[in-house]
Amino acid sequence: MADVRLLTGSFDAAVEIERFLAANGEAGGVASFIGRVRPGGGVEALELSHYEPLTLPGMQALAAEVEARWQVTGLLIVHRSGVMLPGEAIVLVAAAAHHRREAIEAVDFAMDHLKGDSWFWKREKRADGWHWIEPRERDFSDLARWDEKSAN
Amino acid sequence: MADVRLLTGSFDAAVEIERFLAANGEAGGVASFIGRVRPGGGVEALELSHYEPLTLPGMQALAAEVEARWQVTGLLIVHRSGVMLPGEAIVLVAAAAHHRREAIEAVDFAMDHLKGDSWFWKREKRADGWHWIEPRERDFSDLARWDEKSAN
Amino acid sequence: MPLRLVFLGRLADVAGAGEREVAAVPSIAALLAGLEPELSAALGAARIRIAVNGNVVADRAMFTLRDGDEVAFLPPVSGG
């Protein structure tokens, strides 16, 4: 059963990984990805907004798809919303599995879909105020990788 | 500069990730993989032996190849040797990068090569004594994935 | 009961607020026709998805609104 959380406050990614390792002691492999607000580039703060009736159900549906697609014995998806400062964690995905490849691909798939296909809207605060961030072409190409794999 | 360690004693993977996150604060993305001795299956202990003149230089060469191949801003490779008990960490690879895909692929590549192409010999202790573990076909196919990508 | 409108992302800037209530109308076309022209154009763009009571609408032209519905306007999500 996946652990899916949409948080409005900050979280400690290393502590979450430690707990995940302890909670999934039977798994030989644990892969993870942590996304943080990148310092520099003139970004003073980042705000992610969500739409409650869609965002959390969307994350839960993604977790279910990951669990259907890979043999993971544990899955953790934590995503921040609200205003974040440079260096703070935005997202953590961790997957536990018997086999290395399952764990790594589960994290990779979940991250691609969280980034390119989930209901978050993001804006950055710079010296001249807040700016909405538009979709990036790379997110669509990252997502398309999985469709190609399904077609094989 | 990669941090490459060949340890004879146990290590705390979550603590290493915490330190890696702190040491690579400028990176937006940190991917990691932790491999542990899997409990169950009748395995009482696992022993990894290495040959000092080859094993550590081999790990360092792998780290250099990862850094040449992906735009990582930080790389950590920690590998145990000696006798390990179920649940103990054997290997940790972590990569920090500006871009998610670079970090995840760097970890994936490093793990495939650590598992299938590095100088460790492994034996398991079961109720009837120690048994050497032979190479697995899957390790060769995991490695071959990267040759295919290079050919593209 | 009025309709409750929710504007996500940059649409909140166009609407001047994240939410608004309007008198009930039976269709999305009628809803858009009753708004300021600039907002109506922004909400009506093809790349804007619409969710009614938490469900994304597949065919906005065919969708029938009911009193009290929550209608959310969803611009493309932001990149990574």
Place this chain on the structure above:
Amino acid sequence: MPLRLVFLGRLADVAGAGEREVAAVPSIAALLAGLEPELSAALGAARIRIAVNGNVVADRAMFTLRDGDEVAFLPPVSGG
């Protein structure tokens, strides 16, 4: 100075120890010929790699040993 032999993995079981010293000989063929037949066969298999002083030997037939060399016999590494 003698040659120092190092046996990795299961080869240590065949040799009865992880290391051994033998009198210097000029070639790997001569080295193997001087060992017990079972050990010689195990070490001479094509899938066994040989490292001399920490460098893996590309062509064992052409390699010239020197006094005091460390010759390591490396079976295929174990799977994940």
